[in-house]
Amino acid sequence: MPELVLLNKPYGVICQFSEHDKHPTLKSCIPLPGVYPAGRLDTDSEGLLLLTGDGALQHAIADPRFKLPKTYWVQVEGEPQDAQLEALRQGVDLGDFTTRPAQVRRIDPPGLWPRNPPVRFRKTVPDAWLEIVIHEGKNRQVRRMTAKVGLPTLRLVRVAIGPWRVDGLAPGQWRQETLTLEQLKQVQHAKGIHKRTGQPGLPPKAPPRPGRALRHRTPR
Structure with a gap:
């Protein structure tokens, strides 16, 4: 088997x-x-x-x-605004391709294991967590998506595939x-x-x- x-x-x-x-x-x-x-x-x-x-x-x-759909928990730098989240949902033009519509929602900080090495934060800039579900798998796609809408990724964890x-x-x-x-x-x-x-x-x-x-x- x-x-x-x-x-x-x-x-x-x-x-x-x-x-x-x-x-x-x-x-x-x-x-x-x-x-x-x-x-x-x-x-x-x-x-x-x-x-x-x-x-x-x-x-x-x-x-x-x-x-298969891939689910990510993404820690981003900045305070996500409705327009930024909607842009991720609708599809983001990354230059070499435009992403398909994604499922995106804000989530509470998840109870994950500590990262080694720890994430580096800027004390003057807030951060937040998003759940992003995509049906593609382009190189560094999620990081490029969040950066494009002004929310750089600090930590990226894939929690599910299908x-x-x-x-x-x-x-x-x-x-x-x-x-x-x-x-x-x-x-x-x-x-x-x-x-x-x-x-x-x-x-x-x-x-x-x-x-x-x-x-x-x-x-x-």
């Missing part, structure tokens, strides 16, 4: 297994051979990363035509679940991802469970 690995990627870890001269790699978190990221997460971002050793699953999760969440995983921890390609297609269908356009549709009444949890590991 194919397996899906859910990792809470720590800040500063680069999304590759081969050695890097400046950053720790995924090898520092996951000792499993033969698994690869299904998508990426920036080195200076934290949170959920999906990995699998099944090529068909990896392709189906990462393929731009079938983008129905899979980072809940219960400390930085560097991972767990495995069983997942077949057919189950993934059911999840994508329930999430309303159109096979031809990749656009989100209506939300499901009750998304199916992706699979049975198998193991939970903490890196040594």
Whole structure:
């Protein structure tokens, strides 16, 4: 049965297994051979990363035509105004492309793990937290979006990809679940991802469970 690995990627870890001269790699978190990221997460971002050793699953999760919604908790510098939030919702022209409409709302500061190193704040400038849900995955997209509307990102944590969440995983921890390609297609269908356009549709009444949890590991 194919397996899906859910990792809470720590800040500063680069999304590759081969050695890097400046950053720790995924090898520092996951000792499993033969698994690869299904998508990426920036080195200076934290949170959920999906990995699998099944090529068909990896392709189906990462393929731009079938983008699952990605949920981020974003700490921004400044006091978000209604016009700024609406601009994020409508789509932001980043020069090389315009983002699709996003779901954006302000949230209370979440109870996250401390970041190492800590975020650097300016004492004279307020900060706030936003929840942003996108259906794309362009390079540094969320950071570019918030910067474009005048709300630079201070901290970026991906908390969910489709129905899979980072809940219960400390930085560097991972767990495995069983997942077949057919189950993934059911999840994508329930999430309303159109096979031809990749656009989100209506939300499901009750998304199916992706699979049975198998193991939970903490890196040594």
